[in-house]
Amino acid sequence: MIEFRPLPDDHPDLAHSPMLRGALLTLQYAQEHGSIGLTKTKAFKRVFVHWAVEHFEWPGKSAEEMFRYNKVINEYEFLPLEVLHFLLISLRLGRHYKGEFRLTKRGDELAHAPGRLFAEMIAYFILRIDHASYARFEERPFGKWDVWMNVINVEADHGTTEAALFQAFYGEPKDWHTAGWREMAAFSSCVLRPLGWAGLLMETREENAEKYVCHVFKTPLWSSALKLDTDNMLQPMALQ
Missing domain, CATH: 1.20.120 (Four Helix Bundle (Hemerythrin (Met), subunit A))
Structure with a gap:
């Protein structure tokens, strides 16, 4: 919910x-x-x-x-x-x-x-x-918002990557530099980008000669604005 x-x-x-x-x-x-x-x-x-x-x-x-x-x-x-x-x-x-x-x-x-x-x-x-309509990208990722947001709530609580989130949902390691880039593009455009535009997620990008990595974090607005079924699964960040 x-x-x-x-x-x-x-x-x-x-x-x-x-x-x-x-x-x-x-x-x-x-x-x-x-x-x-x-x-x-x-x-x-x-x-x-x-x-x-x-x-x-x-x-x-x-x-x-x-x-x-x-x-x-x-x-x-x-x-x-x-x-x-x-x-x-x-x-x-x-x-x-x-x-x-x-x-x-x-x-x-x-x-x-x-x-x-x-x-x-x-x-x-x-x-x-319909986020695929303005993404100008025909593919739509399989899934629904209730599942996507409840899983992201836990997986991105202390930060994660775009590729790690994709694998958490679909069980296969895909990324922009692999043959599965189209599936990654659909997931990024139709799930992660709307959440970023809404201000609930933020991304930082890291590029080097070998690959491109997108890190994903929840913003403070996520916890202020959302009440999700998985909130009780969140763990406090360990102090160093």
Whole structure:
């Protein structure tokens, strides 16, 4: 069972969520400017996309890095914003009207309410969205969120690796440098990445001449926001 605990708006661990931060900034921008312009295909116009790239502070997608190779960035080239746009419309926090993205009454209410917005958005994002659809990757990993999150709760409690988590679920050692890289990619894109975007997991990457290793850790927001069946299996970290 997965239960998301309600958190007050001033809870410090909410700062770990890139998706929440991006949503708040988008709602506040629309609130301040009255709307956000849309293209003919109903994507955010480039002026807002550029603003989002500069202000979201998205992990691994700094403005300097993104503008280094592309002076013009469209919504589909900043994938977190494309997914966030879909979420805000799906949750009816915003709507498209006469070529603009405008806040609904609910979106206007939550623009400055991080705890309530987290409760409204993050469980829906993790549990209800088809993550393979925006990963642009056909394969979907076998499994369900109740199992994935309860196992990760234990396995990543003191840190683990992407490859070790894959093996814990599927019993086979796969990695990006092995023939099983496609299975690893599906697992990473559809399970680990959504949890990272939600702010529940964080990753550090290590590369050398021989292989690439992705280390996975739970953020403080994981234990603050989640109540899981395996919580009683967690062991305190041993003091050195």
